[in-house]
Amino acid sequence: AQSVAQPEDQVNVAEGNPLTVKCTYSVSGNPYLFWYVQYPNRGLQFLLKYITGDNLVKGSYGFEAEFNKSQTSFHLKKPSALVSDSALYFCAVRFPGGSGNTGKLIFGQGTTLQVKP
Amino acid sequence: KAGVTQTPRYLIKTRGQQVTLSCSPISGHRSVSWYQQTPGQGLQFLFEYFSETQRNKGNFPGRFSGRQFSNSRSEMNVSTLELGDSALYLCASSLATGIQETQYFGPGTRLLVL
Numbered sequence: 324a325q326s327v328a329q330p331e332d333q334v335n336v337a338e339g340n341p342l343t344v345k346c347t348y349s350v351s352g353n354p355y356l357f358w359y360v361q362y363p364n365r366g367l368q369f370l371l372k373y374i375t376g377d378n379l380v381k382g383s384y385g386f387e388a389e390f391n392k393s394q395t396s397f398h399l400k401k402p403s404a405l406v407s408d409s410a411l412y413f414c415a416v417r418f419p420g421g422s423g424n425t426g427k428l429i430f431g432q433g434t435t436l437q438v439k440p
Numbered sequence: 441k442a443g444v445t446q447t448p449r450y451l452i453k454t455r456g457q458q459v460t461l462s463c464s465p466i467s468g469h470r471s472v473s474w475y476q477q478t479p480g481q482g483l484q485f486l487f488e489y490f491s492e493t494q495r496n497k498g499n500f501p502g503r504f505s506g507r508q509f510s511n512s513r514s515e516m517n518v519s520t521l522e523l524g525d526s527a528l529y530l531c532a533s534s535l536a537t538g539i540q541e542t543q544y545f546g547p548g549t550r551l552l553v554l
Contacts, residue, residue, distance in 0.1 A: 355539050355540060357542070359545070364547075365547055365548075366444070366446075366530055366545035366546050366547045366548050367530065367532075367545040368545070369542055369543070369544060369545075372542060374540050413483065415483075417539050418539075427473075427485045427488065427496050427498070428473075428475075428483075428485060428532075428543060429485070430482060430483035430484075431482075432482045433482065433483075
């Protein structure tokens, strides 16, 4: 079955330190991978996506993600965390498989990032 | 460019009632998808519309329905509300339907069923 896993419910980081939010996936075929962030009482904001090409994808607000096909992972990273990065982060995947799947995003359960001053 | 807008933002209903939620996509976007977000089940796909046609449907009962108008605005309807329907309902729009398309989300409608 196609699925996405975010193994950590919460990640705690000190401001200024690098951060990593983990995501692994299980899909057949080549996945299309996305990261979104959700602030309290807000919708999801798009950060970045991997479609094809360079395994390192750069996105909004200084975030980047590395696609690793052999480890089926798409971890979100940032070199220096800010307190304002504290939010709920979602990894999502779309997979090829016919016209019925074109719009459907499958989300991980989310990881709360807490950046402390 | 204005983002995705959803109305109303908050809604309180009682069991057995029905509710209609509205979504206006980003100007020029023709695809609209709906998701339900709950603490227990997380984010789950409801359905996707493109050019007034439902292209894909998630695993929800028939009480959940939707439609899209010629101006790409979309509505979703939930009939015979149950307590478990309490959730944040998110609408997302994209330029077209396709695997590579990025979906941009609205702020959501928070529905509370009493």
